[in-house]
Amino acid sequence: MHRTDLIAIGELAARTGVAVSAIRFYEAKGLVEALRTGGGQRRFLRADIRRVSFILIAQQLGLSLEEIAAELARLPAGRTPNGADWTRISTGLRARIDAQIAALQRTRELLGNCIGCGCLSLKKCGLYNRDDKAAQRGAGPRYVLGDRSGEIAEVG
């Protein structure tokens, strides 16, 4: 319907709420692609609004940009993704959400059992067991948390 199917970076930014600089950054990371005008300016497809929105949602769920790129790579190449395509990849997110909820519920219980009772014996409780990895959010420097493998805290 609209005649301008291509939008400038500023409009994409305004529509999604992310900064122009962030969109350029995402492009550099391969999360979005842009056409160029004769003068070298970026032009995005309207469909990229949804793509960027997906990035935002996935980020809130704790995926790193690299992981998000991997998800987005599953969208069809060459054609604009349709509803079914989005449904498919958002299903993966749903699994992640469920895992996170489960992990939080477990943490919630254990907080009552362990800290509450005063033992806080994490090893015994399993607050830090490997399966808790699902609960790990926040990329980057916290990778230490991810390296945790065996023997954890046990109060004295």
Added chain:
Amino acid sequence: MHRTDLIAIGELAARTGVAVSAIRFYEAKGLVEALRTGGGQRRFLRADIRRVSFILIAQQLGLSLEEIAAELARLPAGRTPNGADWTRISTGLRARIDAQIAALQRTRELLGNCIGCGCLSLKKCGLYNRDDKAAQRGAGPRYVLGDRSGEIAEVG
């Protein structure tokens, strides 16, 4: 019971699973305190194992070290915290967990409604409404997400 109520940094590290360097870092940030031997080495109380464990749990829940320091500051000064003390401050965490679970559940539903149906009109759905702030984890550079205030994505 134990005669050695003071432990070296290496033991604290081993007991909690965090790196020695991280413990020094936490001390620098005021999250833990250490006594010193005549020769200048740190000696921690056994109770600090629990303190560090608390830091880890709180971190998993998305609190920044600064926020964690604020929580820990509510523990009694001068005496070793008892079970009731820990229960009190872990109650704050529980509220946070509940908020996070609620936010995730909302996101889960909306994922079905919005991405599933193919609209992904975030403004309409409210996937990015301000109350979603509770869902924000990961400190640092993502503060952009936190600055989001009004008009967000609407596919066009």
Added chain:
DNA sequence: ATGAAAGCTCAAGTCAGGTTGAGATCAAGG
């Protein structure tokens, strides 16, 4: 008494996810 293991300090580096600034160019309304 001694030597390896563990600790100390301080400065600098790392990584993710961006932001900021300079200086130059493009696009569009009047």
Added chain:
DNA sequence: CCTTGATCTCAACCTGACTTGAGCTTTCAT
């Protein structure tokens, strides 16, 4: 045509949470 606002590139900087390395000292089991 011209000006104004949007965009461009590239390099540098930022924050949070640590790690790494150098050079030196303390502990403690033998």
